[in-house]
Amino acid sequence: MLGEFEYLILAATVRLGDNAYGAAIVKEIESAARRKCSIGGLYTTLDRLEAKGMIKTWMGNPTPERGGRSKRMVRVLAKGIEAATAFYETVSTVSHGTSWQVGQTGARK
């Protein structure tokens, strides 16, 4: 089972497609999830996902906006798609019919 941050990274990577790399994934997560994402945390999690065979990373070409520095490109592999799908389905299933209103069934003050 994936962790929440792992899922966010996989989802952001799939959304970015061929343009998925460190800074772009950070921006995507920060704008979509409205939470801070550190480069250190991202790279550590990318290592973990790569070790699990869910993603593939490689060094891409440098671009001027990065001061001529290269990018660590990311692509989600089949195992990553499966894990992300399973995570999403689990969250959807468990959330189905749940009321998140304070004071009602399933949520407490």
Place this chain on the structure above:
Amino acid sequence: MSNLWARSRDVLSKLLDPAEREAVFGDFAELALTDRRAAESLVGLVLRRQLRLWTRWNPWFVLVAVIIPVCPLLARICAGLTMGVWPSLWMNLHHGISYRTGLSTGALLAGLCFQGAALVTWSWTSGFALGTLSRRTIWVSGALFFGLFINLASDGWLFSGGFSWLTGWAWLPFLINFLFVLLPAYYGIRQSSKSQNIEIARMILLALWTMTMGGLALWTQGWGQAALDNWSHGGSALTLSQLVRDGEGWKVGIAQVLATVLLTSPIFYVFAQTAFIPTRSRNN
């Protein structure tokens, strides 16, 4: 303060692989992170990277086979050089007395040269072995090497009453430790980072040189005892030619032989790696 964060970021980034450092700095530039946020981001990443490197055999081998056995021996030889040979030399130069050792000035100088050259060689090869055998953990391994050596060597002069901090020979231990161990070890580490693929012929030369220096050091270690024996039988100070002619100095114990072998061993680890492990399989 901003300068301090920038400096921290730069120092921390040196612990990453060059390719990853490039990518991380590119991300920092693109995200326009402040120096502080960049440094904070790097702390966790660097820690995890270093911990992962220490799950491999290389840094542990360097720690157990090089740092732990070599540092105490280097510190001990440095202390010996400081407390024994140099005061004797000083007495010779200033008063013409073969103080304690019963060696002539020439023999004493030759002994000092051999011991010093061996010490420099051992320190350089130890540094070179640190960098070659575990290149990616060199910052931690290097800090352990220098830290342990300084800690052990300082016992001889920081806390003993033998030297005053303000007068006389206070500068001597600093100078000997620095010139004979710290500086050569540092250059050994630097050299290892420049030579990723070492030629086998060069390694053989290095190993031969280290063995020769080790042999000379072993030989000259016995000079003091030979001179003392000679002196106690009423003989005059032994000269270099007498020592060479009579083959004096080889009356060394198993402890000295073992110490010399341990001090000479790092270059053989590098040699073994160069000769038997292909470059692409080293992963160090």
